[in-house]
Amino acid sequence: MSNLTLEDIARQAGVSRSTVSRVLNDHPNVREEVRRRVLDVIRQTGYHPNAAARTLASQRSLMLGLVLPRSVSSIFSDPYFPRLTQGIAQACNHYNYTLALFLVSSAEDEAKIYPRISRRGLLDGILLQSGQIGDQLMDRLLASNIPLVVIGRPFNPDGVSYIDVDNVNAAYNAVSHLIRLGYQRIATIAGPDNSTVSIDRKEGYARALQERGRKIDPSLIVEGDFTEAGGYYAMQSLLPARPDAVFAASDAMAIGAMRAIHEAGLRIPEDIAVVGFDDLPFAATATPPLTTIRQPIAPLGFKAVEILLDLIENGAQPPRRVIMDTELVVRDSCGALKRRSPG
Amino acid sequence: MSNLTLEDIARQAGVSRSTVSRVLNDHPNVREEVRRRVLDVIRQTGYHPNAAARTLASQRSLMLGLVLPRSVSSIFSDPYFPRLTQGIAQACNHYNYTLALFLVSSAEDEAKIYPRISRRGLLDGILLQSGQIGDQLMDRLLASNIPLVVIGRPFNPDGVSYIDVDNVNAAYNAVSHLIRLGYQRIATIAGPDNSTVSIDRKEGYARALQERGRKIDPSLIVEGDFTEAGGYYAMQSLLPARPDAVFAASDAMAIGAMRAIHEAGLRIPEDIAVVGFDDLPFAATATPPLTTIRQPIAPLGFKAVEILLDLIENGAQPPRRVIMDTELVVRDSCGALKRRSPG
DNA sequence: GTGAAAGCGCTAACAG
DNA sequence: CTGTTAGCGCTTTCAC
Numbered sequence: 001m002s003n004l005t006l007e008d009i010a011r012q013a014g015v016s017r018s019t020v021s022r023v024l025n026d027h028p029n030v031r032e033e034v035r036r037r038v039l040d041v042i043r044q045t046g047y048h049p050n051a052a053a054r055t056l057a058s059q060r061s062l063m064l065g066l067v068l069p070r071s072v073s074s075i076f077s078d079p080y081f082p083r084l085t086q087g088i089a090q091a092c093n094h095y096n097y098t099l100a101l102f103l104v105s106s107a108e109d110e111a112k113i114y115p116r117i118s119r120r121g122l123l124d125g126i127l128l129q130s131g132q133i134g135d136q137l138m139d140r141l142l143a144s145n146i147p148l149v150v151i152g153r154p155f156n157p158d159g160v161s162y163i164d165v166d167n168v169n170a171a172y173n174a175v176s177h178l179i180r181l182g183y184q185r186i187a188t189i190a191g192p193d194n195s196t197v198s199i200d201r202k203e204g205y206a207r208a209l210q211e212r213g214r215k216i217d218p219s220l221i222v223e224g225d226f227t228e229a230g231g232y233y234a235m236q237s238l239l240p241a242r243p244d245a246v247f248a249a250s251d252a253m254a255i256g257a258m259r260a261i262h263e264a265g266l267r268i269p270e271d272i273a274v275v276g277f278d279d280l281p282f283a284a285t286a287t288p289p290l291t292t293i294r295q296p297i298a299p300l301g302f303k304a305v306e307i308l309l310d311l312i313e314n315g316a317q318p319p320r321r322v323i324m325d326t327e328l329v330v331r332d333s334c335g336a337l338k339r340r341s342p343g
Numbered sequence: 344m345s346n347l348t349l350e351d352i353a354r355q356a357g358v359s360r361s362t363v364s365r366v367l368n369d370h371p372n373v374r375e376e377v378r379r380r381v382l383d384v385i386r387q388t389g390y391h392p393n394a395a396a397r398t399l400a401s402q403r404s405l406m407l408g409l410v411l412p413r414s415v416s417s418i419f420s421d422p423y424f425p426r427l428t429q430g431i432a433q434a435c436n437h438y439n440y441t442l443a444l445f446l447v448s449s450a451e452d453e454a455k456i457y458p459r460i461s462r463r464g465l466l467d468g469i470l471l472q473s474g475q476i477g478d479q480l481m482d483r484l485l486a487s488n489i490p491l492v493v494i495g496r497p498f499n500p501d502g503v504s505y506i507d508v509d510n511v512n513a514a515y516n517a518v519s520h521l522i523r524l525g526y527q528r529i530a531t532i533a534g535p536d537n538s539t540v541s542i543d544r545k546e547g548y549a550r551a552l553q554e555r556g557r558k559i560d561p562s563l564i565v566e567g568d569f570t571e572a573g574g575y576y577a578m579q580s581l582l583p584a585r586p587d588a589v590f591a592a593s594d595a596m597a598i599g600a601m602r603a604i605h606e607a608g609l610r611i612p613e614d615i616a617v618v619g620f621d622d623l624p625f626a627a628t629a630t631p632p633l634t635t636i637r638q639p640i641a642p643l644g645f646k647a648v649e650i651l652l653d654l655i656e657n658g659a660q661p662p663r664r665v666i667m668d669t670e671l672v673v674r675d676s677c678g679a680l681k682r683r684s685p686g
Numbered sequence: 687g688t689g690a691a692a693g694c695g696c697t698a699a700c701a702g
Numbered sequence: 703c704t705g706t707t708a709g710c711g712c713t714t715t716c717a718c
Contacts, residue, residue, distance in 0.1 A: 003463070005695055016705045021697060029703055052404065052464035053695035055395035056710045063443075082425055089446035093455060098465070100406075101444045103432035112436060120346070121395035121711080122441070228628055259628065282625065285571060285602065348711055359689045364713060372687055396711035399694045464695080 004047045013041045024049055055121055063098040064088075064308060065123040067113070069132065070104050079280060080297060084151070087301025088127060095309060097124075110137065118144050125308045130154050130162075132195060147311040149304050149320075153196045161311060163304045163322040167197055170293045170326040171204025171247065174275045177291075177328060178245045179212050181336055183273060187220035187243035189234040189253050198223075201249045201277065217241075224253045231256025239264055245273040245334075251280040251292055258286065258333070269335030279329055288332035295326050347390045356384045367392055398464055406441045407431075407651060408466040410456070412475065413447050422623060423640060427494070430644025431470060438652060440467075453480065461487050468651045473497050473505075475538060490654040492647050492663075496539045504654060504663040506647045510540055513636045513669040514547025514590065517618045520634075520671060521588045522555055524679055526616060530563035530586035532577040532596050541566075544592045544620065560584075567596045574599025582607055588616040588677075594623040594635055601629065601676070612678030622672055631675035638669050 006024075010017045015034060022030050023038040030038075041047075055061040066088055068081065085101075092099040102117060104110050114137065117123060125147035130138055134155070141148050142160060150162040178186050188205045191198030206216055219241040224230035231253025238246065239260070248254035254276030261272050268274055268288055276283060276292035283290040307320050330336050353363045358377060365373050366381040373381075384390075398404040409431055411424065428444075435442040445460060447453050457480065460466060468490035473481055477498070484491050485503060493505040521529050531548045534541030549559055562584040567573035574596030581589065582603070591597035597619030604615050611617055611631055619626060619635035626633040650663050673679050 006697095007695080017696080018698080018706080019704060022704090025697080031703060034703085048458060048462045050399070050464040050695050051462045052395045052398035053710090054464075054697075056393070056399050056712085057695075057697040059697095059710075061395065066444075085444070086446060086448065089444060090448060090452075093446070093448075093452045096455070096459075098459060099444045101409075101428070101432060101442050103429060103436070105429065105433060105436075109433075109436045112439070115391060116439075116441060119391045119394045121393035121397075228624070255628075281571070349713095350711080360712080361689060361714080362687085365688090368713080374687060377687085393711050396694090397713075399696085400711075400713040402694075402713095 004045055006049070009038065009041050009045065009047055012045070013038045059121075061098075061122060061124050062096065063100055063123050064092060064305065065100045065102060065117050065126045067102045067104065067117065067126060067128045067137070069129060069135070069137065070106065070110070080278070083297040084129070084301040087298030087303075088305055089301075090298070091302040091305030095305065097305075097309075104137075113137075114140055117141075118146065125149070125312050127151060127304050127308060145316075147308060147316055149308045149311065151300070151304055153200065155196055157319075157321075159319055161307060161316065161320040163300060163307060163324070165295045165297075165300065165326055166323045167200035168204040168207070170277070170295070170328075171201040171249070172208045173204075173326075173328050174247050174277070174293055175205050175208035176212075177330070177336070178247065178273060178275060178334065179208060179214075181245075181273070181334065183245035185217070185220060185241070185243045185245070187222070187238050187241065187246040189222055189224045189231055189238070189246060189248040189257060191226050191249045191253075192223060198249060205247055224249070224256075226250045226252060228252045228256040228259075232260045235260035236264075243272060245269075245275070247275045247277075249277050251276040251278040251283050251290060254290055254292065254333075255282070255286060258290075268333055273335045274333040276333075283329075284331065286333070291331045291334035291336065292329050293326050294329050296324050300324050347388055349392070352381065352384050352388065352390055355388070356381045402464075404441075404465060404467050405439065406443055406466050407435060407648065408443045408445060408460050408469045410445045410447065410460065410469060410471045410480070412472060412478070412480065413449070413453075423621070426640040427472070427644040430641030430646075431648055432644075433641070434645040434648035438648065440648070440652075447480075456480075457483055460484075461489065468492070468655050470494060470647050470651060488659075490651060490659055492651040492654065494643070494647055496543065498539055500662075500664075502662055504650060504659065506643060506650060506665040506667070508638045508640075508643065509666045509668055510543035511547040511550070513620070513638070513671075514544040514592070515551045516547075516669075516671050517590050517620070517636055518548050518551035519555075520673070520679070521590065521616060521618060521677065522551060522557075524588075524616070524677065526588035528560075528563060528584070528586045528588070530565070530581050530584065530589040532565055532567045532574055532581070532589060532591040532600060534569050534592045534596075535566060541592060548590055567592070567599075569593045569595060571595045571599040571602075575603045578603035579607075586615060588612075588618070590618045590620075592620050594619040594621040594626050594633060597633055597635065597676075598625070598629060601633075611676055616678045617676040619676075626672075627674065629676070634674045634677035634679065635672050636669050637672050639667050643667050 006017045006020050010020045020038055023035050089099055102113050104113055127149050129151045150160055153164040154160055190202045222234045222238050224234040235257035248257050254274055276290045279292045279294035283292050349360050349363050353360045363381055366378050432442055445456050470492050472494045493503055496507040497503055533545045565577040565581050567577040578600035591600050597617055619633050622635045622637035626635050
């Protein structure tokens with residue numbers, strides 16, 4: 001591998017450093033013949049410019065940071081994180097940025113990470129997966145003035161640019177679908193109350209019921225932790241209330257709920273209909289196949305990068321907000337394919 | 344956020360740049376009182392050294408790259424990637440390195456990525472997920488002399504440092520377990536033949552049979568693509584050969600196989616026993632719970648980083664090799680908990 | 687134990 | 703269109 005510098009290339013091509021730099025950065029004002037000569041030398045020598053030197057001189061690192069806090073890195077069992085990362089990585093490739101990944105999996109990490117990511121000369125901007133209430137890191141990052149895009153609605157969104165899925169509407173649509181199918185006692189297995197995702201999905205549930213003049217029955221609302229096991233126990237505690245349908249705030253919980261329903265000797269959807277949220281791969285092959293909400297996770301990651309680049313180029317004011325639509329995927333577990341009823 | 348430089352800190356602390364630098368880098372030869380004074384100024388001002396300048400001057404970026412090629416990034420449906428990444432990220436945090444992530448999801452990406460990662464001044468070393476036959480990127484990286492650790496046994500391991508799970512032994516143990524349980528017609532759903540993982544697992548299967556004096560029956564060997572659907576179709580094509588047990592080279596394929604078995608009206612494990620590979624979260628809650636091989640994926644990622652750091656510190660020769668052990672997790676699908684038979 | 691000075695390799699005015 | 707000249711902010715000899 002070469003340890004060549006701009007200087008070497010310049011000498012070999014018989015031009016000055018500046019000219020080589022111009023060629024490298026696609027600046028105009030270089031005679032075509034000279035440009036070609038320089039490119040030839042670069043190709044022959046296998047020269048690559050030094051990233052650190054470039055960053056230092058230009059004050060741009062062409063690097064973005066993705067910060068995933070503990071709450072997320074523990075949800076490794078669901079493909080949300082990989083999908084999101086994939087979308088983000090694709091966008092980085094597309095726009096010629098490098099992606100730095102920060103997984104905050106312990107309190108110790110958290111202390112170490114802030115100084116690292118706030119170091120100047122390392123990152124041009126940061127993507128932060130949030131949605132947790134009382135996110136200290138977000139506040140510090142915001143205060144540090146580094147371009148920041150939060151993924152997931154922050155609890156306090158003042159002045160922060162963020163992107164999120166329309167969770168309220170998604171849940172609203174799922175529950176409305178169940179109402180249209182004629183279910184009378186529609187329960188929900190919500191997520192933990194300390195995340196905006198859970199709050200929003202629960203609100204969509206409530207809104208759908210209220211708009212149809214239904215009362216919210218607290219005995220039909222139970223909290224899970226987004227896991228299969230959580231859904232299983234939540235469903236068990238829900239059974240005495242005799243729901244005829246249940247909207248789970250995640251597919252994992254929906255699958256757990258289905259397990260509990262089957263174990264209780266009940267049928268899906270005849271006795272209890274189930275709707276999930278996420279459209280994980282196994283939703284389609286569950287027994288019965290799960291009706292659920294599909295989120296555009298990778299596109300969301302891609303878009304997050306585009307917002308961040310916009311912030312970097314054009315300043316952080318005003319804050320940008322993007323809310324992405326979801327899609328209801330109807331399969332067997334909601335009973336739509338078996339029964340009909342008045343809308 | 345501060346735009347302070349070393350110079351500023353030096354002035355405020357009444358010392359020279361060099362001294363501040365020494366404090367920052369924990370060098371000896373600084374009077375305790377001075378050190379404290381400097382640290383105070385740093386704390387009060389919220390100063391963070393500029394990463395690019397540091398890298399340029401010291402020729403170390405304290406950054407590692409993780410490259411995941413297409414073949415892997417498409418396997419996003421299984422938690423291998425997140426777990427591996429988690430282990431790697433933890434090690435990076437632990438050793439105060441930053442992790443750069445490169446997802447190569449298209450041929451276009453591949454072309455763009457090599458110049459980027461081989462740029463000097465960006466990465467101190469690279470982790471490459473491989474195991475694909477004919478990995479061009481690996482050869483180029485190897486030739487570029489940048490410290491490199493390959494994750495997964497490379498097809499041609501000459502001169503390359505790598506870390507892998509002991510796939511041969513793992514498969515050997517799984518199949519030996521089935522043999523001990525008395526099964527006579529043990530089939531396997533192997534992975535695609537272009538990866539060393541598949542080759543190794545298939546070899547473990549064959550070795551276990553041969554050591555017990557059994558013949559390898561080609562009609563009991565079928566190839567899948569590591570996905571649920573692949574396992575489903577593979578199992579269907581296996582049924583006419585009337586196996587009484589099947590070893591699937593991944594849990595996803597095992598689940599697909601179970602679906603095919605159930606659809607054929609057969610029972611697990613009474614009619615056909617099933618053993619998987621991976622111990623994914625859903626293995627434990629499958630019906631019946633899946634006997635499988637658990638791999639230490641996060642620890643493997645962690646260890647990979649340690650090897651890479653060793654390479655960076657002490658040179659790449661001789662190549663380091665680490666093979667990690669796996670564990671057979673016995674559940675219901677193999678029948679061990681129901682039937683007994685002579686070992 | 688501390689400071690002065692020389693770079694690390696590049697970009698970006700500014701001349702010409 | 704091209705070359706000259708300053709830095710970017712830090713580390714690291716080398717003196718003292």
